[in-house]
Amino acid sequence: MSTLDAITLSVLQAALQQVCDEMDLTFSRAAFSPVIAEANDRSDGIYSAVDGSLIAQGSQGLPVFVGVMQYSTKTVIEMIADGRCLPPAPGDIYIVNDPYLGGTHLMDVRFVMPVYRAGKIFCWLSNTGHWPDIGGSVPGGFSASATAVEQEGLRLPPVKLFKKGVLDPEIYAIICSNIRVADQRIGDIRAQAAALLIGQDRLNGILDRYGDETVTDAIAELRRRAAEQMRANISAIPDGTYRSQAFVDSDGVVNEPLTIALAVDKKGETLTFDFSGSSKPCAGPMNSVLATTLSSVYLAMRHIFPDVPISAGAFEPLEVKRPEGTFLDARYPRPVSGCAAEVSQRIAEAVFAAMVQALPDKVTAAPAGSSGNFALGGSDPARGRDYVMYQISGGGYGGNSGHDGLTNGCSTIGISKSPPVEIMEQAFPVLYRHYALREGSGGAGKHRGGFGLAYEVEILRGEARASFVMDHGRFGPQGALGGKDGQPNSVTVFRNGEQHVPPHLSKEQDIPLKAGDRVRVGTPGGGGYGDPRDRDPDLVARDVQLGYYTADQARKLFGS
């Protein structure tokens, strides 16, 4: 350690970060899937040769992947060690998407590559990309009613997709025979591999310049210091137990809410997260695998302390008790397609709701917290072809100690943009009747929640089936410290001149529609922060002037 001064350490921290950032950039720019290229639904990182623990991760990676890849990398290392996986060689890249082997849902496909120095594995590079389809019963993979993982798509254990730098045509053929729109997958596979290779080049540059030993020492020291930094943040929190609950509307199959019960115990420099008392594993796809549950806690804590660099060290003082026997620790063959997009956000909401009591200046009231997946699959008679359209949308953020919540913000676990209406109407036989700020949806508070989105889509031609995987339909995002909840999500389908509200409110699969039928969605507003009666009357008046609330609503919500 003696050779490592503060300067070298700081420089290497920045250098390793840049390697990951450059991998992120390459992956997005070269990718075909708009989910990766536009929505940045991908992440890249560097992992320990010994146990796969996270060394550094790209700052523009999708937040939900913040901790996940270290578990899949660890699994690969273990499976190689006990012979369940072929041993690695330079140039090999493993592919894996098994949720139960340290994953999320099947659509998140990981590549894992060893980096060799002097004939030995120095570290692993890994990335995850959300593929637009992975087979299964529903195009795109977001089934609202699957009851087993086999219905959700192709499940790959770690296998070598690239052998000594060469794509294995047999494995590639198996993949292509099992997924939709296979003709473009080669582009994403090449992009995903190119990102790792560029990372390897950059990393080798750093190792050549600073020496393998110095970098190894620095990695250990950086990990230790990240842990210290997180501990310093935690120690400022008053000792005690902070409890919260959050609810998933239903699992999509059984129409009952799922409860996330959380107790955060703060003692000294450690936070312990205990989810016992949460609902049992569910029949539908709203189960979470352990890696996703852990990652959801980490990403919520990173939203609270964005200054701590992402590394395994930062997670050390966060102890998550394995929530055995609950839907947050799903085992084979429980369906899991909703875990990355929805359950993860409810877990984060539970963390926010507990921590805002302890850190009122750092934590916001609950954000909308749904990816708002609305999928429409149909055929367009005018073009003579089938289509699958995805509308993802944002919602209001929670008020916080300094400001009102942001309007139409991205999901808690994402950083992606929603598609423009004009592009959607070009590509699909639909017409948006409105795409607007959802008035009145922000939860009242001293600092009110941001507003959700209101849109209505009409089918112009042909027949189609609508599916929804959203959440917060039953209860709105929680207010904090006396603030009120934001308005819940709402879905209404107009067909055959009748209104239909999904029995599960925010989830339903394959609702048949035809030309002239319409789908109306209102996304949740953010929770309010602080007592609404403490809101500056000038701000209340301004909100009325701008049409955010009616005068009546303002009187009721904010008193005065």
Place this chain on the structure above:
Amino acid sequence: MEENFSAEPPVPPGSVVAGIDVGGTFTDLLLIDGGNGGRVHIAKTPTTVENQAFGVVAALGATGFAIGGIDLIVHGTTTTTNAVLERRLAKTGMITTRGFRDVIELGRRTRPQPYGMTGTFVPVIPRNLRLEVSERVEASGAIRTPLDEAEMREAVGTLVAAGCESLVIHFLHSYANPAHERRAAEIAAELWPNGYITTGHALLSEAREFERGVTASVNASVQPILERYVGRLRKELADKGYVRDFLIMNGNGGMISARFVTRESAKTVMSGPASGVIAAAYTGRRAGFENLVTYDMGGTSTDVALIRNAEPAVSNEIEIEYAMPIHVPMVAVHTVGAGGGSIARVDAAGLIQIGPESAGANPGPICYGRGGLEPTITDANLVLGRLAPKKLLAVDHPVTTERVTGIFEDRIGKATGLSGVEAAGAVLRLGNMKMAGAIRMVSVSRGHDPRDFALFAFGGAGPLHATALARELGLPRVLVPARPGITNALGCVVADLRHDFVNTVNQPVAMLDESQLHQVLERHRNEGKELIAKEAVKPEAIRVTHSADMQFVGQTHIINVPLPSSSVTRDELQALFEKAYFARFKVELPEIRANLVNLNTSVTGVRPAIDLSRLIDPAGRAKTLDEARREIRPVWYAGRWHDTPVYIREKLPLDAVIEGPAILEQMDATTVLEPGDRARSDADGNIIIDIGEA
């Protein structure tokens, strides 16, 4: 505007040209007297924030040159940039498609940073001034609901009554069929008290309602402000005897008559940064460096751009701040949020971090003596002997170097076991390293070999860091122009007339109709030539360049491929794209077809060459290097002090070769040569530094 055009006397082919750049702090002027062997006049006066015209006139006055004797004034302005960033905008209303008034407030569901669920956003036009009318065009361009003209009139009336000065008409799919926007604009024109009416499709005829809507809204809400400013400046100049047309620098790096500029005001928001890049391209071409990474370091931010084959990269997708996209062709300048004022601190993990907090201009670095107490990059340069205390331009109450060193020791050194000087060295090294990383992300990491590029360093602080950055980035050379501190003004002097055109094609290459493609490019060429013919400045030649934005079918990102001519064939397009794609990603995809997204053309009216050889007066050059030496002082490089000669840049003999370590000081910039570097001058007075082995 256009109607007075015939009244403008033609400008004689550039004998006396003045370039004026209004920056945040200073107004810079560069006047080149072509009739007098290229004699140069320079002025730097404080920017007058309330009315930039006063500062401009003051700068002109400071040269002593009679304003009436100037043939052409070219002006770079931050009027519109500041108006947007500070939201000091004209009261503007919007009339839009029923159901869609919130588009510019909703954005594309984003947040300002990946982590941290907070942030604020203020739309350019407030919600109560955004009105809806019945009308609807489909994506195909077919009219679904006709424009309700009575509603339109009523909406216009409401906005007039509300006191709006400027109006945006923004309808869905107007890029596919602008009929409704055009008709609505006719109706509005009958009722609107002035000509400030912007239609969405006029500036940007592309799909994406948020981006087009924001671009149009920015245009409308800065139009009256720019027009007033241009009017004031015209009057001030006329009072001083300058009655000719003057030109304004546009964000695309070309200049345009002040008579025409306000119609597309949004294009001026990158006026200043674009002129710096134009100056770099011009200087580089004369010096024989056609591939440059430009690096303009200021107090709070740093601008970086890429120049290939002497052409600055142009982008249609600039975002000037969070959720504020301006989608018109502009020089692709990337702003990195780090500058001389970036603050260094030790975090809870005991690691040194630079930024993102900045001391800005107020209080500024400690050494500015305005009450700043946080150590910054600029302060580190001072402590390390790179910057001489007397070279600081904006000091209120001088602070001693000892005191600044002491603060480094307190704030950085104690927690890291470093002395004050070592701490400053660490801050500088880390600052350079992070800056290099940010530059790499927007330049060489995009598939370019750094060895083909030189770093063009300008701005007050660019040359201080240039050699260290070039080393970090693997660029073999640094080019420091003769007058780094007035590079933007030089850009105004040398800029050409320029018009850019974009047409969306969005078809697989294999299905393209070649003759249609050729027609589009020909039309671009002709329109550009016509526009240039209207200018009072007559160019020496017309240069037309074409490029294509391409991708593989199914992708969303594009890469720009220069085209050899307007009569390009499908096969050539395919081959050019595959080559460019491989260069960028090292990936070949023979399985997948290429797609042509956009055809771009820029038409440039090339002005006569301007002689830069007297930017530094040759008569002031010393005979020997020793005569140019000001002092020898200790400067900290790589962990220890070196006795370092300090030269007066203006006195350096043109044929001198300088071995690092050395410091070159001039009025408004300091250049650092590290040990191993070797510098020489060229005929224009540029310093070219070969970076030594680390």
